[in-house]
Amino acid sequence: MTSKERIKRQVLGQEVDRIPTVGGWMLSAGVLAEFAGVSVEAFLADAQAMTIRAYRNLGADALVGGLIVPSVADQVRNGQVEEAKFSQFTPEDLVKRAEQAPASEQEFLAKVDRPKMRADYANWIGEQRKSFDGMELIPTFWHVVPNFMMYCSYGYEAYLAACAMYPDAVERIYWESAIDARSTNSILVDVYRDLDLPPILFTGHDMCINTGTMVSPAFLRQRYWPLCKYAIAPLVEAGIRVIYHCDGNVMPIIDDIIAAGFSGFQGFQYEYGVDPFAFSNRRSLQGQEFLYMTGMNISRTLPWGTPADVREELEYVLDYTRGGRGLLLFSSNVIGPEVPAANVEAAYDFCRTYDPNTPRPTAAAKPRPWPWGARHG
DSSP states (O other): OOHHHHHHHHHTTOOOSSOOBEEOOBOOHHHHHHHHTSOHHHHHHTHHHHHHHHHHHHTOSEEESSOOOOOSTTOOOSOOOOGGGGTTOOHHHHHHHHHTSOSSHHHHHTTOOHHHHHHHHHHHHHHHHHHTTTOEEEOBOGGGSOOOOTHHHHOHHHHHHHHHHOHHHHHHHHHHHHHHHHHHHHHHHHHHHHHTOOSEEEEOOOOEETTEESSOHHHHHHHTHHHHHHHHHHHHHTTOEEEEEEOSOOGGGHHHHHHTTOOEEEEOOGGGTOOGGGTTTOOOTTSOOOEEEEEEOTTTHHHHSOHHHHHHHHHHHHHHTTTTTTEEEEESSOBOTTSOHHHHHHHHHHHHHOOTTSOOOSTTOSOOOOHHHHHHO
């Protein structure tokens, strides 16, 4: 089975020869250089190509778009929001931004050059796939949902205060980005068809911390999720499975994610109370079993555990995915430089050798706690 066939069949719920593996979120020049079989100096001299070689040597079937490539040997962070850099903004700045929104959806769409966008996306995706050395691309676009992460532009204090003080204005900004996203997604449907891409797209915005959502679930239910459903509808209606990025404790919004039309999840920070057994027997709005891009916890098991701990965690994942149904091995977030290469390799080796057609208890087995949490608290 080719990588493309394996990814496509897993997404469609068909039998596969092994669990597909995905790469792209590793931020350690040293570890990537080791997998690529070169020195750190040689890696940094052509980091993009060496990163792709590293995942090829690991046996990855696919890479996410927006491949993370370290630029220096000791890089420890890929992106961050430093509140001090946004001290000039106030909640009223978001009100002013909302006032600049178009009067109607038609006014916005009149400015969209659909043929150019279609060609641009097709070219970008084509170039990515060509550079991936036989590994498939899982398109990853953060802008295909309404922009919750306006804290990246205004800082947390101004943005979250605006959510409380001027909810109509914030919703107006969500609305504008939703119609932009919907237009983009309708174009992507054509691009997927033109390029014969596996029907999967990865997106989502960080809206949770370790205790729950940054704003109330009720606010999101009223102001955000209906617009999110509207934005991704073209993808959902075309049969493209849309995967939601799950940082922090997403348990308070799982129902909303599903109701918006998402049919898969990426991430899971079990250490914050996320329990996939609580929803693994449910189905998407279209009746599909969920997809899961997950399996490698980047804050506990990978950095501080052993290869045996990694394998034990993957057995836990196999339980809530009923033997790996819909599973695509991936990290919960960006793998940091503190993670030993042996632990990453153990995860990929596990999926390369495990036969997903091995008889396993039906249903989501018996719910059980996350192994690392059960052992270490």
